[in-house]
Amino acid sequence: MNSTEKPENAQNGDGSAAPEHVSSLADAAAQSTTAEPEPFTELENLYAENAALKDRVLRAMAEVENVRRRAEKEVADARAYGASNFARDMLTFADNLGRAIESAPKDAEGALKTMIEGVGVIAADFQSRLARHGVKKMEPQGQKFDPNQHEALFEIPDESVPTGTVLQVMEAGYTIGERVLRPAKVGVSRGGPKA
Numbered sequence: 001m002n003s004t005e006k007p008e009n010a011q012n013g014d015g016s017a018a019p020e021h022v023s024s025l026a027d028a029a030a031q032s033t034t035a036e037p038e039p040f041t042e043l044e045n046l047y048a049e050n051a052a053l054k055d056r057v058l059r060a061m062a063e064v065e066n067v068r069r070r071a072e073k074e075v076a077d078a079r080a081y082g083a084s085n086f087a088r089d090m091l092t093f094a095d096n097l098g099r100a101i102e103s104a105p106k107d108a109e110g111a112l113k114t115m116i117e118g119v120g121v122i123a124a125d126f127q128s129r130l131a132r133h134g135v136k137k138m139e140p141q142g143q144k145f146d147p148n149q150h151e152a153l154f155e156i157p158d159e160s161v162p163t164g165t166v167l168q169v170m171e172a173g174y175t176i177g178e179r180v181l182r183p184a185k186v187g188v189s190r191g192g193p194k195a
Contacts, residue, residue, distance in 0.1 A: 080134060080177040087135045091174055091182055094130070097123035098172075130174075138173040140166045140184045149173060151183040155190040165189045 101123060104116040127137065140150055145164045156167045166186045173184025 081179060083133055084176055084179075084181060087130065087133065087174075087176055088181055090126075090130065094123070094126055095171065097126060134177045135181060136175050138175060138184050140173065140186055141169055142166065145186070145188045149175075149180055149183055150186045150188075152188045153185050154187050156187050157191045158189045159192045161189045161192050163190055163192050163194055165192070 097119060100119050101116065104119075105112070108116055130136075138149060140146075143166050144162075145152060145166055150166060150173065153170055158167060161167065165188065166184075167189050168187035169184055170187065171185040174181040
């Protein structure tokens, strides 16, 4: 018998009997400290904890995969579109070469003719270098007007073509990869049948 346990008929220090409910409380406290949890409850708790940890691991792996994909996309975009600002600035140079060729006299001879041909070769070379870096010239003439690729400057009354057809290109447009680098400035038909 433990020294803390009192027999049912134990007496207090003054010789009177201790109340019965006090001894039963002491017995219950002694049993609760020595009682072990049920094995099935403990096993269920371990299964629940295992499932929670597995879910956390799967979520962490999915987040890592998403970050990796996002980083790959950003690297690909940087490669494809990193030179956009520089290319946009170079389009003015391409426009000026085109204007120089257009304004040259058609019946030029001798050195002037050779110089005009040289400027034409430079313009073609410059266009091919732009194309190597993903910059391409749009050819909107005769196409349906697309506000994502074209900028309409004016309308041209023409009943022979569907309304909204690009009839005149004032300034060439360019794309880089899948994006519009500069929209084409165009004149659009009006008055014809609907497209």
